[in-house]
Amino acid sequence: MDKSKSTLAAPGGKPSAVPKSPDPHHDPRAPVSIHDMTVAYHRKPVLWDIDYAASEGRLVGIVGPNGAGKSTLIKACLDLVPKASGSVHIYGKPYKKQRKIVGYVPQRESIDWDFPASAIDVVTMGLYGRIPWCLPPRKKHRELALHALEQVGMADLARRQISKLSGGQQQRVFLARALVQDAAIYFMDEPFAGVDAATEAAIVALLNELKARGKTVLVVHHDLQTVREYFDDVLLLNMRIVACGPTKEVFTHENLQKTYGGKLTLLVEAAEAIARSGQGGP
Amino acid sequence: MMWTIGDTYVALVGAMSAAACALLGNYLVLRKMSLMGDAISHAVLPGIVMAFLMTGSRGIGAIVVGAVIVGILTALFTQAITRFGKVEEGAAMGVVFTILFAIGLILIRQQADHVDLDPQCVLFGNIENIHVIAASGDIPQPAINLAVVLLLDALFVTLLYKQLKISALDPALATSIGINADVMHYALMVMVALTAVASFEAVGSILVIAMLIVPAVTAHLLTDRLPVMIALSVVLAGVAAFLARAYNVVAPELLGPGLQADTSAIMAVIAGGFLLLTIVFAPERGLISRGIHRIRLIVRILQEDILGRLYRQAEAGTAASAAPLAKGDLRIAGGSIFQRWALFRLRSRQFVRPVKSESGRSVVVLTDKGLARAARLVRSHRLWESYLAQHSDLPLDHLHMPAERVEHFISPEMGERIQEGLSEADLDPHGREIPPRPGDARRP
Numbered sequence: 001m002d003k004s005k006s007t008l009a010a011p012g013g014k015p016s017a018v019p020k021s022p023d024p025h026h027d028p029r030a031p032v033s034i035h036d037m038t039v040a041y042h043r044k045p046v047l048w049d050i051d052y053a054a055s056e057g058r059l060v061g062i063v064g065p066n067g068a069g070k071s072t073l074i075k076a077c078l079d080l081v082p083k084a085s086g087s088v089h090i091y092g093k094p095y096k097k098q099r100k101i102v103g104y105v106p107q108r109e110s111i112d113w114d115f116p117a118s119a120i121d122v123v124t125m126g127l128y129g130r131i132p133w134c135l136p137p138r139k140k141h142r143e144l145a146l147h148a149l150e151q152v153g154m155a156d157l158a159r160r161q162i163s164k165l166s167g168g169q170q171q172r173v174f175l176a177r178a179l180v181q182d183a184a185i186y187f188m189d190e191p192f193a194g195v196d197a198a199t200e201a202a203i204v205a206l207l208n209e210l211k212a213r214g215k216t217v218l219v220v221h222h223d224l225q226t227v228r229e230y231f232d233d234v235l236l237l238n239m240r241i242v243a244c245g246p247t248k249e250v251f252t253h254e255n256l257q258k259t260y261g262g263k264l265t266l267l268v269e270a271a272e273a274i275a276r277s278g279q280g281g282p
Numbered sequence: 283m284m285w286t287i288g289d290t291y292v293a294l295v296g297a298m299s300a301a302a303c304a305l306l307g308n309y310l311v312l313r314k315m316s317l318m319g320d321a322i323s324h325a326v327l328p329g330i331v332m333a334f335l336m337t338g339s340r341g342i343g344a345i346v347v348g349a350v351i352v353g354i355l356t357a358l359f360t361q362a363i364t365r366f367g368k369v370e371e372g373a374a375m376g377v378v379f380t381i382l383f384a385i386g387l388i389l390i391r392q393q394a395d396h397v398d399l400d401p402q403c404v405l406f407g408n409i410e411n412i413h414v415i416a417a418s419g420d421i422p423q424p425a426i427n428l429a430v431v432l433l434l435d436a437l438f439v440t441l442l443y444k445q446l447k448i449s450a451l452d453p454a455l456a457t458s459i460g461i462n463a464d465v466m467h468y469a470l471m472v473m474v475a476l477t478a479v480a481s482f483e484a485v486g487s488i489l490v491i492a493m494l495i496v497p498a499v500t501a502h503l504l505t506d507r508l509p510v511m512i513a514l515s516v517v518l519a520g521v522a523a524f525l526a527r528a529y530n531v532v533a534p535e536l537l538g539p540g541l542q543a544d545t546s547a548i549m550a551v552i553a554g555g556f557l558l559l560t561i562v563f564a565p566e567r568g569l570i571s572r573g574i575h576r577i578r579l580i581v582r583i584l585q586e587d588i589l590g591r592l593y594r595q596a597e598a599g600t601a602a603s604a605a606p607l608a609k610g611d612l613r614i615a616g617g618s619i620f621q622r623w624a625l626f627r628l629r630s631r632q633f634v635r636p637v638k639s640e641s642g643r644s645v646v647v648l649t650d651k652g653l654a655r656a657a658r659l660v661r662s663h664r665l666w667e668s669y670l671a672q673h674s675d676l677p678l679d680h681l682h683m684p685a686e687r688v689e690h691f692i693s694p695e696m697g698e699r700i701q702e703g704l705s706e707a708d709l710d711p712h713g714r715e716i717p718p719r720p721g722d723a724r725r726p
Contacts, residue, residue: 075454080454112451115508116510125444129460
């Protein structure tokens with residue numbers, strides 16, 4: 001809630017701000033800094049020239065229309081989709097070296113809920129990176145997982161098979177799993193999609209709890225009504241960054257119109273031309 | 283005929299092969315890649331033949347190397363065709379494995395002079411031969427090979443349990459915490475190729491597919507826990523092998539010699555039988571238990587419809603408690619058997635009681651208990667109508683049917699929440715009173 005991060009919030013931390021940075025394009029103090037990133041699916045660019053630096057301890061909403069590349073932005077940061085160009089640093093180091101401090105909450109539909117696993121099994125998976133190879137989870141890991149389930153109000157359903165949970169409960173299992181990871185930065189892909197009011201409230205409480213602990217959370221969000229209420233910062237995205245910064249300043253009618261209304265036809269046309277040339281080419 | 287040491291070896295070889303396949307099959311099934319097992323088990327054939335041709339030996343080492351290389355090539359080819367041919371993965375696999383298998387068959391025919399293999403044995407295995415070897419006092423080579431492969435598979439699924447589980451459920455999370463899901467994918471494929479090679483001498487390349495998939499699918503229907511699923515699939519596979527051999531020992535004597543068949547084929551049939559039984563009788567996902575569940579729901583809805591109807595008649599009539607209703611009037615949706623059962627249930631639960639009407643007909647009326655239950659239902663129905671009217675701009679005549687469907691599933695808590703969201707909740711959109719929640723005094 002303080003104002004000190006305004007320098008960091010500027011897109012693409014400038015090298016002059018921190019002279020000792022090993023990579024002049026990335027501010028080592030920024031939880032996430034993205035430099036000149038372009039992402040393409042089948043040669044068709046879906047994200048263009050993204051420059052962004054998040055500020056520590058903020059809840060950031062990533063907002064934009066369908067097909068704006070919101071999920072892709074997160075996945076590219078986590079190396080889950082290849083980048084055509086550019087780089088992403090987490091606290092000044094490439095993501096590969098910082099995996100342990102990054103938590104990820106994928107979209108709920110991304111996994112098969114018929115899998116024979118209970119809620120606590122799924123939460124414990126968040127700790128797999130910390131359990132030595134070839135060894136099963138220990139009692140302390142189960143306890144951590146149970147504690148995380150408690151935090152999202154799901155302790156009594158810990159042993160239930162995941163397909164027997166409601167959509168909201170499944171989402172909470174995902175959040176509990178992110179919690180046990182005890183990361184410094186969280187990427188969440190539409191955690192509010194299709195959940196009931198109780199879960200929505202639980203998620204908001206959790207986001208604030210994470211923020212109070214100094215974590216930075218980037219959330220793909222669809223509901224424009226709640227953006228002001230939930231997020232400190234907002235990143236308006238439509239294939240490129242339309243605007244980003246404190247919600248109060250950036251989440252304006254004018255910027256929203258730029259994000260959601262037209263003006264992007266040129267970008268789309270260019271992307272399709274590139275895709276076509278790829279198909280026709282070698 | 284007596285069970286001999288030869289029979290034990292045949293059953294053991296079958297069981298080890300089936301168990302090894304089942305162990306890995308769990309992950310193929312859970313990853314929805316059953317077809318990949320099919321593809322690999324066929325595609326290893328040219329690898330085996332080429333290994334023969336190049337090394338000139340039947341050594342297990344050479345065969346394994348050849349088969350593993352081809353197995354990995356299959357996976358890579360499939361991905362390449364999927365990506366560049368722009369076809370779905372299933373189609374790509376179909377193309378790759380049939381072509382590779384065909385190449386293998388051609389190689390066997392072309393090089394028949396150099397290769398000690400015949401297509402028959404490749405397809406269906408040669409498990410009966412083990413009986414002959416064992417009878418001569420030697421330990422059959424396939425038994426040793428399979429024991430080694432089974433041990434490797436068991437180590438693979440226990441030591442890498444976490445990695446396999448997380449890569450199967452959520453590859454993105456696995457990768458994001460440093461467990462490379464692609465590496466696990468190829469490791470699994472290598473183990474499947476290895477197992478297919480070791481098994482095909484015993485049970486043939488076609489039955490390998492059955493053993494990869496069938497026990498795992500059966501186990502998945504029976505449990506919600508992965509360790510239990512894996513253990514069950516192995517037990518089912520082993521039991522199928524021993525039962526198959528036992529059948530071959532007993533059946534010719536009891537039922538006539540014509541009924542003897544390939545042990546491996548009978549194994550697959552028995553495994554299929556287990557699956558069939560499970561589909562029908564499984565405690566939760568079986569057809570019978572799902573059917574019972576469905577019938578219970580139908581009868582519950584019928585009971586509730588009867589209660590609602592009696593309530594509305596009571597409301598329309600002058601009687602303060604409940605108006606009589608002829609049994610014959612109760613023609614609500616559903617079969618008449620279910621309807622009679624619903625009425626019987628209502629009577630035994632003392633929601634309604636039978637009386638003689640003035641005209642002498644046998645009818646039922648609501649008891650006090652039934653009235654309370656019926657009020658709750660009608661309350662759900664009318665609350666839902668009000669909710670729809672206020673929040674979805676439906677015309678009045680569009681409100682009844684959706685409420686008719688939803689009324690059976692609205693819990694008292696949900697009813698409270700609906701009422702909170704309504705501006706005035708005493709009357710429904712048609713102007714009828716919404717019954718108050720139980721315990722509340724009726725509004726004046």
